[in-house]
Amino acid sequence: MSNVLDVKNLDVTYPAKGFGKTGFKALNDINIHVGQGETLGLVGESGSGKTTLGRAILGLAPVTAGSIDFLGKEISHASRRERRDLSRDLQVVFQDPYTSLNPSMEIGQILAEPLQIQGLDGAAATKRIAELLDQVGLPSDALHRLPREFSGGQRQRVAIARALALSPKLIVCDEPVSALDLTTQARILDLFLQIQKDTGVSYLFVSHDLDVVRHISHRVAVMYKGEIVEQGPASQVTVNPTHPYTQRLLMASPVPDPDRQAKRREDRKALLASQAKLANA
Amino acid sequence: MTTTPTAAATHGAPLVRLSLLQRIVRNPIGLTTSIFLLIVLAIAILAPVISAFDPAATDTDNLMVGPGGAHILGTDSAGRDILARLFFGAQTTLISAVVVVVTAVSIGVPSGLIAGYYGGKFDGVSSWMANMLMSLPSIIVLLAVRAAFGPSILISMFVFGILITPSFFRITRTAVMSVRNELYVDAARVSGLGDLRIISKHIFTVVRAPIIIQSAMISGIAISIQSGLEFLGLGDSAMISWGVMLNEGFRNIFINPMLVLWPGIVISLTIGSFALLGNALRDALEDTQKLSSKSKKVAAAAQAEVDHSAAPADAASHLLSVSKLSVGYPQGDGSLKKVVSDVSFHVDKGEVLGIVGESGSGKSQTAFSILGLLPGNAKIATGHIVFDGNELVSTGEGAISQKAMTQFRGKRIAYIPQEPMSNLDPAFTIGYQLVRPMTEVLGVSKKEAKVRALKLLDMVGINNPERVFKSYPHEVSGGMAQRVLIAGAVSCEPDLLIADEPTTALDVTVQAEVLDLLRDLQKRLGMGMVLVTHNFGVVADLADRVVVMQYGRVVETGDVREILRSPKEQYTQVLLSSMLEGKTPMTMLTGNAKEQ
Numbered sequence: 052m053s054n055v056l057d058v059k060n061l062d063v064t065y066p067a068k069g070f071g072k073t074g075f076k077a078l079n080d081i082n083i084h085v086g087q088g089e090t091l092g093l094v095g096e097s098g099s100g101k102t103t104l105g106r107a108i109l110g111l112a113p114v115t116a117g118s119i120d121f122l123g124k125e126i127s128h129a130s131r132r133e134r135r136d137l138s139r140d141l142q143v144v145f146q147d148p149y150t151s152l153n154p155s156m157e158i159g160q161i162l163a164e165p166l167q168i169q170g171l172d173g174a175a176a177t178k179r180i181a182e183l184l185d186q187v188g189l190p191s192d193a194l195h196r197l198p199r200e201f202s203g204g205q206r207q208r209v210a211i212a213r214a215l216a217l218s219p220k221l222i223v224c225d226e227p228v229s230a231l232d233l234t235t236q237a238r239i240l241d242l243f244l245q246i247q248k249d250t251g252v253s254y255l256f257v258s259h260d261l262d263v264v265r266h267i268s269h270r271v272a273v274m275y276k277g278e279i280v281e282q283g284p285a286s287q288v289t290v291n292p293t294h295p296y297t298q299r300l301l302m303a304s305p306v307p308d309p310d311r312q313a314k315r316r317e318d319r320k321a322l323l324a325s326q327a328k329l330a331n332a
Numbered sequence: 333m334t335t336t337p338t339a340a341a342t343h344g345a346p347l348v349r350l351s352l353l354q355r356i357v358r359n360p361i362g363l364t365t366s367i368f369l370l371i372v373l374a375i376a377i378l379a380p381v382i383s384a385f386d387p388a389a390t391d392t393d394n395l396m397v398g399p400g401g402a403h404i405l406g407t408d409s410a411g412r413d414i415l416a417r418l419f420f421g422a423q424t425t426l427i428s429a430v431v432v433v434v435t436a437v438s439i440g441v442p443s444g445l446i447a448g449y450y451g452g453k454f455d456g457v458s459s460w461m462a463n464m465l466m467s468l469p470s471i472i473v474l475l476a477v478r479a480a481f482g483p484s485i486l487i488s489m490f491v492f493g494i495l496i497t498p499s500f501f502r503i504t505r506t507a508v509m510s511v512r513n514e515l516y517v518d519a520a521r522v523s524g525l526g527d528l529r530i531i532s533k534h535i536f537t538v539v540r541a542p543i544i545i546q547s548a549m550i551s552g553i554a555i556s557i558q559s560g561l562e563f564l565g566l567g568d569s570a571m572i573s574w575g576v577m578l579n580e581g582f583r584n585i586f587i588n589p590m591l592v593l594w595p596g597i598v599i600s601l602t603i604g605s606f607a608l609l610g611n612a613l614r615d616a617l618e619d620t621q622k623l624s625s626k627s628k629k630v631a632a633a634a635q636a637e638v639d640h641s642a643a644p645a646d647a648a649s650h651l652l653s654v655s656k657l658s659v660g661y662p663q664g665d666g667s668l669k670k671v672v673s674d675v676s677f678h679v680d681k682g683e684v685l686g687i688v689g690e691s692g693s694g695k696s697q698t699a700f701s702i703l704g705l706l707p708g709n710a711k712i713a714t715g716h717i718v719f720d721g722n723e724l725v726s727t728g729e730g731a732i733s734q735k736a737m738t739q740f741r742g743k744r745i746a747y748i749p750q751e752p753m754s755n756l757d758p759a760f761t762i763g764y765q766l767v768r769p770m771t772e773v774l775g776v777s778k779k780e781a782k783v784r785a786l787k788l789l790d791m792v793g794i795n796n797p798e799r800v801f802k803s804y805p806h807e808v809s810g811g812m813a814q815r816v817l818i819a820g821a822v823s824c825e826p827d828l829l830i831a832d833e834p835t836t837a838l839d840v841t842v843q844a845e846v847l848d849l850l851r852d853l854q855k856r857l858g859m860g861m862v863l864v865t866h867n868f869g870v871v872a873d874l875a876d877r878v879v880v881m882q883y884g885r886v887v888e889t890g891d892v893r894e895i896l897r898s899p900k901e902q903y904t905q906v907l908l909s910s911m912l913e914g915k916t917p918m919t920m921l922t923g924n925a926k927e928q
Contacts, residue, residue, distance in 0.1 A: 096839040109522050135524025143522045151515035155537045165523045232690035237910035237921040262912035285917060303844035305869025306913050309892050312872040
């Protein structure tokens, strides 16, 4: 089975501001791949570069070295015209459902936009939009409403519907549930799983939350300071990690039971102590 | 975000969206000024039809006739009909305004769009040019133009339009820059939308409103400049315009002051109308809802019905006792929108109470009520907050008694906010921000306060207290900033600590450290603590007892093990079942993905 996405030796450096300063290297030698119908979870803390990696694949961050192969085509420096063709197969869902939808456009217009770009208009577009609303569980009368009339979870459904509009092969999901409440997060995660089951789409799922990534991913890559420190099956990386950083990340996440959490606290302290000893040795 | 508050709007009738025109017409000022300006426009267009006299025809038999008679407003020094000249003068005035606005918009808006969207060299050059234009004294430029091109008011207005271009350029550029990096613009780029389509569909909508407002304002300014130039005798005296009339009238002001009055009135009214219309447009576009004085009275009446039955007898035995607390915000129609209803709980000395809920549950509003930090328009409708035997709610005001509060806040009640960075003032060093409250509130000397601050920074686990003490907030990380705020909160060794989502903005590894710190300090100082959070993991880590809230009400209260292991209420069960920890990966959590 060939991969949908193959990223090899990818570097991203943001240009320096002013003379004589070196740029900021946000990503260093990244190697990941995503198979068909597969979810790769990308987990890391703020500043780790996980969002930049997603943006580089989407053409929103400056690639300085390495290659991004998408469906067998090198896309790291795709032109705007090539991007337009790519958008059929490569889509995005952003973190913030409040700023990712244009506040002055009706839901119907938002969903029609990607269709129009691909030349789908009129009755065919209307039919597709109705399908999409049904697929993400929004009422059909949502068409003529503005984003502000919806809650965060519903807006994220609109953003997911927009990403699904052209039946893409890969959706880059950039922290799509981080801004949502717990119960809403559960429903949206269910929606992602259901859509993958129905359409066979692949996800690159970026999140800071190890629990979320464990739940939704087949494989997981852990990012730390612009590099991938550990990569492998979700059941291994998120349960028995081998890299010290991933171990710290796992132990830092609190569990919803006082006694188990007390135990986890002790385990975490022991882990930190043993890691400190190793570092000093 | 909970789905429920908006769910009603989604399933009910669609929200009524008033068009801009409707909103302006509903505003008395907007209505009056638009009617006046429409009348001026109609007069300008219909001047040849409605005017009884030729405005240029001199009548040497009737020089400076007073109002009344055949010449309704009288005649000027050359015997010309004043009313006819006012009618025809409106043409010149409006054309001048149009020339200025069209010139300024057609140069300023496109250049502002390009500069704001692409930035780079074009932005640099055009911003420099805008600055240069703004630094030119416009009256001198206009005088020079007149000297060079003759007394044509249209040329003057065109040049004035160029001079005023920067105001449109800057508005457009700022508005575009603020949305250029919005995610919806990124989403459009990912869709492969061209720059032209992105600008016209996603960006131009943002600048439309400010441009309309600015155009109205600039029209008024243009008319005042045009009239001013003509009044000074710098216009084309062969043209019929209000400014020229003003100039001629002024020359004869001692013979017939009325000659100045008429053009003066119409000029003032027109300029004033444009300025007020600009304000009305701004109000309409920003769609601000103000409480009318009538509904304020109703709201005050609603507050008078407040139930303040006595606090429960055992209130004094707890460190903090909140009983039957209701908090609401007065609405435009006079009702009270309750965000907290009938909430009761208590905290004992040395105990940690977790308040859990989703957004909109009223958990933060409850915490803010205890601190007396609710917004000014919030009303405590019912209930009591008793801290260590002292009633904090002032019955008459429907709010926390600030007098009662000042003796506790910062001394015995401390607060840790959610966003560490926005709660530190970027203009002062961290040291100053720690020392200042100690000298003010605790009355210790500056020197002693510094010693204590360094000790506190050390206590909250900061490795190099001296360096952090001298740093500005932007020089430290978010986790460090939260440690600083915790240091500030415990500086007075409070009896009660109120922490509002203290770790939500932090990375998970930092969260674990801050939780360790909070637990350690709470034990060491024996503080009572109210911990507001949405995270059950944080609750499990710190809390002894838990209050679960939804829609401003308490759903369930109990011991932490009881609530987390065997919740009785369905809502708590739903919340806990949404936790991902311990679930089988890749399985449905709610049973139905499409269910809202």
